[in-house]
Amino acid sequence: MAPLATGPGNSIEGARRALAARLQSAGIDDAALDARLLVGAALELDLTGMVTQAARQLTREEAVRLEGYAQRRLAHEPVARILGEREFWGLPLRLSDATLVPRPDTETVVERALELFRERTISDRRPCIADIGTGSGAILLALLHEIPEAFGVGTDVSPAALGTARGNAAALGLGGRAAFVACSYAAALAGPFDLIVSNPPYIPSGEIPKLSIEVREHDPHLALDGGNDGYDAYRVLIPQAAERLAPGGALIVEAGQGQAADIATLMTAAALTVDRPAKADLAGIPRAVSAQKMPP
Numbered sequence: 001m002a003p004l005a006t007g008p009g010n011s012i013e014g015a016r017r018a019l020a021a022r023l024q025s026a027g028i029d030d031a032a033l034d035a036r037l038l039v040g041a042a043l044e045l046d047l048t049g050m051v052t053q054a055a056r057q058l059t060r061e062e063a064v065r066l067e068g069y070a071q072r073r074l075a076h077e078p079v080a081r082i083l084g085e086r087e088f089w090g091l092p093l094r095l096s097d098a099t100l101v102p103r104p105d106t107e108t109v110v111e112r113a114l115e116l117f118r119e120r121t122i123s124d125r126r127p128c129i130a131d132i133g134t135g136s137g138a139i140l141l142a143l144l145h146e147i148p149e150a151f152g153v154g155t156d157v158s159p160a161a162l163g164t165a166r167g168n169a170a171a172l173g174l175g176g177r178a179a180f181v182a183c184s185y186a187a188a189l190a191g192p193f194d195l196i197v198s199n200p201p202y203i204p205s206g207e208i209p210k211l212s213i214e215v216r217e218h219d220p221h222l223a224l225d226g227g228n229d230g231y232d233a234y235r236v237l238i239p240q241a242a243e244r245l246a247p248g249g250a251l252i253v254e255a256g257q258g259q260a261a262d263i264a265t266l267m268t269a270a271a272l273t274v275d276r277p278a279k280a281d282l283a284g285i286p287r288a289v290s291a292q293k294m295p296p
């Protein structure tokens with residue numbers, strides 16, 4: 001068997017550095033962070049453990065496990081897929097083949113929602129929330145975590161994704177306030193809801209082959225594909241949401257890059273009021289588009 005570049009005979013610190021260098025020379029973004037996460041996972045150590053045991057040698061078993069992870073990352077499998085887990089809004093979420101890896105950009109939707117609750121645009125007294133296309137449950141579970149009186153329902157067309165979301169709700173102690181329903185967008189929901197959120201599929205079909213390997217070969221296409229122009233989901237879910245909002249309720253959707261203005265137009269056409277600019281993500285891209293259903 002060829003010697004393992006990551007040990008044994010390598011210290012934890014040495015293995016981490018060696019892996020970071022290999023990932024970097026293979027053109028992997030965030031090589032240092034990925035190396036730290038993979039070493040931590042292979043050795044079942046948190047950051048403190050890795051620091052305090054930096055000089056310890058890897059066992060043969062640890063080195064073999066780490067090399068397996070390294071090979072997968074070098075083949076462009078995302079770290080979140082290798083670990084089967086990703087943090088969103090500080091909450092650990094399990095993933096499955098049916099769920100998108102939740103993105104930090106999507107936290108902008110949670111931020112906009114909390115802004116509306118804080119300003120009392122929507123009441124935080126027992127609010128009823130729907131998350132359309134919930135995937136791992138990321139947005140819904142972040143909101144239920146932040147708003148202790150809230151109750152929420154997540155929908156998805158993928159029963160497997162709903163199973164993952166249910167497991168995440170239970171693991172986070174939020175299962176008693178969350179329900180999950182298999183349907184297309186909001187079709188099976190009656191409402192009224194105080195808040196409807198969604199990060200729908202929005203990539204134009206023709207753009208999918210141009211995405212990174214990490215996304216196009218590892219995220220489910222059902223979670224990405226927004227049809228010819230990318231707006232198929234918005235055209236269905238915005239009118240559905242407008243019908244199901246309580247008077248005074250709000251809709252917040254994630255927008256792909258360059259989509260915010262057209263989404264606002266679809267919201268206005270559904271008789272919703274877009275009363276503030278979209279909230280930008282950390283890269284400055286308008287990401288969370290929101291609108292209110294004005295009381296009659």
Ligand code: SAM
Nearest residue numbers: 100102133134135156157184185199200201223
């Ligand atoms: N909300 C999760 C997040 O932000 O990480 C997942 C978002 S992912 C971009 C879109 C989700 O919509 C996927 O889970 C996908 O299965 C689901 N989806 C696709 N078409 C749908 C439809 N017609 N009705 C309901 N959900 C759908």
Ligand code: GLN
Nearest residue numbers: 199200201202203223224
């Ligand atoms: N934000 C994801 C990406 O660009 C796409 C998710 C979506 O279509 N909503 O990879």
